[in-house]
Structures are given as C-alpha cells and as structure tokens.
Amino acid sequence: MDILRFGVRFISDSVHGAGYTTRLCFAAIGRFHRVLRRFKMVLEQMYVCGIKPLPVVVIVGIFTGIILAYQTGLELDRFGQREKIADIIGIVLAREMGPFITGLILTASVGAAMAAELGTMKVSEEIDAIEVMSIDPIDLLVMPRVLALTIMCPLLAFVVDIVGILGGGFISESQLQIPWTLYLRQVAESLETPAKTLPLPKDLFTGLLKAVVFGLTIASVGCSAGLRASGGALGVGRATRGAVVIAFTLLIIFGYYMTWFFYP
Amino acid sequence: MITLEKVNKAFAGRRVLVDYDLQVNDGETFVIIGPSGIGKSVTLKHIVGLLQPDSGSIRVDGVDVTKASANELREVRKKIGFLFQGGALINWMTVGENVALPLRENRAHRMKEAEIQATCREKLSLVNMASEANKYPDAISGGMRKRAALARVLVANPGIVLYDEPTAGLDPRMSSTICNLINDVKRQFGVTAIVVTHDLPLAYAVGDRMGMMHLGKLIEVGTPAEVRASKNPIVRDFLEGRPIQSVEEESKLGLAP
Numbered sequence: 001m002d003i004l005r006f007g008v009r010f011i012s013d014s015v016h017g018a019g020y021t022t023r024l025c026f027a028a029i030g031r032f033h034r035v036l037r038r039f040k041m042v043l044e045q046m047y048v049c050g051i052k053p054l055p056v057v058v059i060v061g062i063f064t065g066i067i068l069a070y071q072t073g074l075e076l077d078r079f080g081q082r083e084k085i086a087d088i089i090g091i092v093l094a095r096e097m098g099p100f101i102t103g104l105i106l107t108a109s110v111g112a113a114m115a116a117e118l119g120t121m122k123v124s125e126e127i128d129a130i131e132v133m134s135i136d137p138i139d140l141l142v143m144p145r146v147l148a149l150t151i152m153c154p155l156l157a158f159v160v161d162i163v164g165i166l167g168g169g170f171i172s173e174s175q176l177q178i179p180w181t182l183y184l185r186q187v188a189e190s191l192e193t194p195a196k197t198l199p200l201p202k203d204l205f206t207g208l209l210k211a212v213v214f215g216l217t218i219a220s221v222g223c224s225a226g227l228r229a230s231g232g233a234l235g236v237g238r239a240t241r242g243a244v245v246i247a248f249t250l251l252i253i254f255g256y257y258m259t260w261f262f263y264p
Numbered sequence: 265m266i267t268l269e270k271v272n273k274a275f276a277g278r279r280v281l282v283d284y285d286l287q288v289n290d291g292e293t294f295v296i297i298g299p300s301g302i303g304k305s306v307t308l309k310h311i312v313g314l315l316q317p318d319s320g321s322i323r324v325d326g327v328d329v330t331k332a333s334a335n336e337l338r339e340v341r342k343k344i345g346f347l348f349q350g351g352a353l354i355n356w357m358t359v360g361e362n363v364a365l366p367l368r369e370n371r372a373h374r375m376k377e378a379e380i381q382a383t384c385r386e387k388l389s390l391v392n393m394a395s396e397a398n399k400y401p402d403a404i405s406g407g408m409r410k411r412a413a414l415a416r417v418l419v420a421n422p423g424i425v426l427y428d429e430p431t432a433g434l435d436p437r438m439s440s441t442i443c444n445l446i447n448d449v450k451r452q453f454g455v456t457a458i459v460v461t462h463d464l465p466l467a468y469a470v471g472d473r474m475g476m477m478h479l480g481k482l483i484e485v486g487t488p489a490e491v492r493a494s495k496n497p498i499v500r501d502f503l504e505g506r507p508i509q510s511v512e513e514e515s516k517l518g519l520a521p
Contacts, residue, residue: 121354129352129413132312133420134341135369 017246020228025220027138028146034139041144049110049145049219050152054159057105061160064101065089065167073176082176086186089168094191094203095263096210098161100255102153103214107247111222114145115243118226119236127227137227146219153215154208161207206262213258214251221247265290266311266424266456271320272480273306280306281317282480293450293457295467295488298477299502304460305349307477308426311458312344313337324424342370345417345455349429351409353401359412360384360397366420387415391445407438414445418453425449427459431466439466446470464503468492476502 035042069089076082118141121127130137165187172178191201200208225243229235266288273281280303288294296304309315310322313329322329324340332340353362363384367375375383388394391411396404404412410430417425427446431439443466449455450470461467467474468488475482476491476499484491484499492503500506 124350124355125348125352126354128309128314129346129348130354131314132341132344132346133366133369133416134338135365140369 017224017228017242021220021224024138024142024224024227025146025216028143028220028223029216031136031139031143032147034143035147038139038144041140042148045144045148046152048113049106049149049215050156053105053109053156056109057102057156057159058163060101060105061098061163062167064097064160065093065164065169066171068092068097068164069168069171070175073171077176083178083182083186085168085172085176085178086183087190089165089172090187090190091203093161093164093168094201094207096207096255096259098164099154099157099207099211099214100251101164102157102160102211103218103251103255104248106149106153106156106215107218107244107251110149111218111247112240112244114219114222115225115229115240116236118223119229119239120226122227122229123232123235142219142223142227145223146216149219150212150215153218154211157208157211157214161204202262206258210255210258213254217250217254218247221250265323265325266458267321267323268307268310269321269323271310271317271322273303273310273315273317279480281310281320284320284481286475286482288456288458290456291454292472293446293459293470295459295461295471295474296477296482297462297464297467297474297491297502300462302477303480304477305428308346308428308458308460311426312341312346342420343423345420345422345425347410347413347417347425347427347430349432351401351406351413353409353413353416355401358398358400359393359404360388362401362412363388363397363416363419366416370420383419384415387419388412390418390448391415392441407434407441410434410442411445414442414449418449421453423455425455425457427457427461429461429463430459431461431463439463442466443469 069085072088073082073085076084076088118127121141127137127141130140165184169180169183169187172183173180191203193202222243225239225246229239231238266286268284268286271281271284272279273284284307286294286307296307298304306315310317311324311329313332317330320330325343327336327340329337329340353359354365357365364380367380367383384397385394388397391414393408393411393415396408396412401409401412414430430442430446434442446457446459446466447470450457457470459467459470471488473486474488474491475485476494477483478498484494484496486494491499494500494503
C-alpha cells in the first residue's frame, strides 16, 4: 500500500513539476522583450553562466578531444584508417559532444547554483516578499537567468568544439603522426555540408541549436526547482539535486530527439 | 478595512484556520497573539494572497482576495506592506537597493532616480539606517535587517502594514525600538496594521485591539486591557506563561502536528 501511495505521489509530483517548469519556461521566453529593462542583470548572469565556467569548459573540452582522438585513433589504426580521425573528431564534437559536454558542465555548475540560489530565496521568504511588493518574480529573477544561459550555452559549446578539435589535433600529430595542416584541413572538409538556410555547416548549426535548447532547459529546470523549494536547508538541497538529475535526463532525451529530427 | 469571514485552511489534514473571523477597521492596529505554530503568520499570508483558503472570504478594502484576478491582486498588494519575520531582504542587493526596489519596479510610482534616492534616504533615516544603505543584508545585525525591511515596507506608502513577529529574535532594547517604530508609523502615516506576535509587551504597547488565537480561531478579542483581564483559562495560561506539561497538552492546544 505504501509503495502504491509512493508511486502515485511520485507520478503526481513529476507531472506537476513538468507542467510548472514548462509554464515557467514559456513565461520567461514571453518576457525576453523586457531585456533592455533588465540589461544589467542579464549581463551579470551572462558573466556567471558564460565567463565563470569558461576555464572548466576549456579544460574538459581539450581532454574530450584528446580522449576521443586517442581511443578512436587506436581503433582506426588497426583498420589502417587513421587519417579518418579528423572527420570523426570534427563531426562528433560539432554534432553531439560539444553541446552535450557543455550542457553537462552547465547543469552541474550553473543549473545547480540557480536552483540553490532561488531555493534559498524561497525558503527565506524573499520570493514571497517580491510577490507582495507586486513585483513579478519571473521578470526579476527567472527571465535574466534563462536568457543569459540560452545565449551563453551555444557560445560555450562552440568553444568546446574548437578546443576539442585542437586537443584531437594534438593527439593526431603526436600519436598518429598526422600533420596539423592535414588534420585541420580534413576537419574543415568534414564540416562543409551547408545548412539549408544558414551560412553555417549543418553539423555545427545543429550542434549549436542543441546547445540553445540545452541552455533553455537547464535554466528553466534550475529556476523551477528553486522556486518550488520548501522546508529549509533540506528543501534547498533536495531542489538542487532534483534540478541536476532532471536537467541531465532531459539533455539526453532532447539530444536524442534533435539528432533524430535533423538526421532522420 | 480588512475582513475575514469563515476562513478555513488545512495543511496535510491539520486544520490551521477553522471558521476564522476577523475584522480590522481603518486606522486600527490589531494584534494577534498566540503560541508559535498556531497559524498567526498563515492568517497574514492569506490576507496578501500568498496562501489561498480552503473556504471563506477575505476582503481588503472591499476586494475579495480569494476571488481576485492577478491584476486585482496586484492592485490590492500595492496598498499593503508586509514586514516578514526575518526581514526577507534580497541578499544580493544592498540595503539601499532593497529599499528602492518597490519604487524602481512599480511603474505606478513613476519617480526619477533622484526622487527615488531621496525617498529611500528619508525612510532609512526614519528607521535610523541611513548610514547602512551601502551594506549588504549579510553584513548587518538582525535588528538592522528588520528596520531596513520596515523602510522597504514604508517606501511605497502603504495604507495597510502587516507585521509578522516584528520582534522575534531581538534583544529587549531592539524590541523596544521596533515597538516605538510601529507606533511612529501609525502616528505619522495613519496606517491600518495587523501585528502577529507572542511578545506580550509589544502587543500591549502597539495594539488598539488584540485577539488570541487558539485551535484555528480568535477566542478572545478586545482592547489590551480587556484581554489582560480575561478569565478564559487558555488566555490566562498564555498571558501568565504557564509551562506546557506534556505532549498531550501540546497536542490539545493544537501545537503538535
């Protein structure tokens, strides 16, 4: 009976949470036009979301490229196809790994921080105080965070693409004896397929679009978890953990569906 | 005028407000006393629409906040200032920015930055906090936080002020300061006020009328002198601070979940 009650409560909470997060996401998007009024706060959030995590993003990006090149390179070498390494690194990073790695880092750092920050504000009645002052908390707190992360996530994904490619190039040159010039030319060639309506390679475009969706998702989930926190420090901890787990899960699911949509 | 009629509210099966009636007249300061956890703050949160009752009506200047649209509720809230228990100052803003927030955010005030600064200085001076305007809430004491929060409440010139445990956690001298401020605010601005507290000296000093909450209702309402003279044993136990003897008694008083 307890298991049944737990199951019903879990489903009910999940549906309620999903509904709240979706509404919050659209409500924040609907307030993007007030960006000039919140310009300072959006800039501050862009710094928090995009500049502060930059060192981690660069280090993880470089090592992603290195590991990818090393592991793939060894296998390709067995089949005598080591020169294909540049194509694989370029395509994999641009399409999938760049946005995904960025999404993971931002979920663990920025998304969790958003949930903790807004959760603390919620349990210390700061959000209530904002509401009682007839101030829209979505406009004041959520919109700047969602907009900032939606802008910064694709920019960081692009950084991961670049440093990952350079990391892969380092391994290609040092371990697989592929010269830098050949490697970089092959990476550029592998990303040549143009997108239909944009002057960007399709693989890069779809990857950056994924990062836009990831940024929107991470910020919406983080803010939603924070705004629904209750029960003191324990509640803030629960909200932060929930935000990270849900955002990770959604990133994987959305990543799959976007890949399926663009590469049917 | 604030009127609550037959308001009921339960949390997870525990009835906190039971057919709760309350009327606070214009310009009056009404004090709600009662033990911690009895539902005093819940009453205030219903009045500003932060909580919705399960049944009953809550009218603020004729508007039923339980049925009000988002816009109507916003208009009602513009008339109300709410002093939260911990102050609820926004942590990443300075004291000055916190006080200026309602003026900057609500276009109804339509004030230029110089006017906003002047108004904030005036209200911070009123609570003797003008010198702390550039400090962050973390860097000031609990009493200062409450005074800064009071300045933030007053900056929007509300007609109604709700005080949630204004002296909780403060030393006796700071409690007296807050008590004087509540009386000053009433004298200078003629506000209607509800003060929720279990601090009896404060209740006697600021209340025009007071009521004691017990099991979701006001069981004794009158002037401070009338309530002090009450013969109701529950009121007497509370006023005289008789200790609670057992968990059973605590449960009987509606304090244990």
